[in-house]
Amino acid sequence: MQVIKLPSIYLSLLMALILQILPWSGWGLLVRPDFVLLTLIYWLLRAPQLCNIGTAWFIGIIIDIATGGLFGQNALAYAFSAFFAVIYQRRLALFNIWQQAAYVFALLILTQATLLVLKLFAGGNSPGWIYFLPCVTGILLWQLVIFSRIGIDGQTGKN
């Protein structure tokens, strides 16, 4: 198993950030998965000594700046998910694919729900169930990556 280096983590997060701030519009924007969060969860489960709650918080702040939302809302939501990803990290690594996918899905829902609560506090109105669509597309993307084993641990076969 190859050793993960810090630059590769930051590079992947940067790529995810660029994907996130592509000029999405219309349905694309509604179904856009949270690329940054997915990348974050992956690294949190894979290398928690390099990517932890602090990393999640900082990337959340960058997203807040890029999106022009309330300063710190994405940071808080990401920190929450990162916390729940990290405390069960060792157990999660022993789960099989489907159990992991369920847990990741729960994390995605948690992030969206946290953001929703913050938005409702800030005076927004409830957007309806369509708000949680990115979680579904997110988990589909996650499974796609896990199944195709793109660069996950340097080995492509099953174990």
Added chain:
Amino acid sequence: MRRAIHPQQTQAFFVRGPSPFSRLVLFAALSLTLMATDSRLHYLTEIRQGFIALLHPLQMIANAPFNAYQSTQEYFSTHNTLLKENTALKQQALFQSAELQRLKSLESENANLRNLLGAAEVVSQPAKLGEILHMGRDPFVHRIVVNLGAHHDIVAGQAVIDGAGVIGQVTRVYPFSSEVTLITDKDLAIPIQIERNNLRAIAFGHGRDTSIDLPYLPANVDIRKGDKLVTSGIDGIYPTGLAVAEVVSVSSNANSPFAHIVCKPVAGIENHRQVLLLGLQQPEVASGVAANTANIAKEAAAKAMASKATTQPKPVQPVKPTTPAKPLAPVNTPPSTSPLAKPNASH
């Protein structure tokens, strides 16, 4: 058992730094503080502007594929479509030039009338052509980002229009871009007038979908389906007479004293990439009126003095010239207060 992820094992198996919970508490506290500072105290505007300037290259990279796609698409647009577009544009220009001539005569007539009344000239607002960089990142917030910013002398509060009507208002200005809140946003209110009967009201964005509400109007209000809403111009931000929306449905509910009026904005927010950012009206408008009335009063006084000096036995005259200033007096009070106060009172 198949495992998806193989975590990297480290030497420090038990030493993992601060516990996740203490980290969470620290970062949650940090972000809560930031949120409170941002939403209540507005201290972070400059910091945000600085950071967004740093992120600008990243935004450019993200926008590059889309821009490249568009430019290639434009390059490969056929001769035929260009010709079609050209004839359509020519026709449109012809129609508009006819209307423009009418407008010019109307404008001069209006200027004459205003002169007669002694009212201040309506300042024409300079406009800047901007391009929509992207719709907001958040699909549930009705905002767009345009490519003009503080470097192009854009300030928050400017009205934004397109060829068909009002789109919204600049709410946040960054160095190279600015954020425009659309009229469909829940937090944006726009003073309007019904074109048919000049009834004034305030329109609010619906927030959920792309429609506009006219709340707090009595159930028997004279508004019909198909009525056009235009800006009333009393706010000093939007010029008078810009198209805003069209009434789609009017209904009244026995439970509520207010009519339920739904309107659809006329501006094609989704269709165009170019928008016009109108400059803010000078705040001198109100004071200009005041100065004008003062001048009239002065002139009248001078005339009166002169007439007094020349023809003694006519004490009626000095009273007379002061009357034209009278109907202008209410103009000095900010006109926006009365219609704006109405919806708040009925809350």
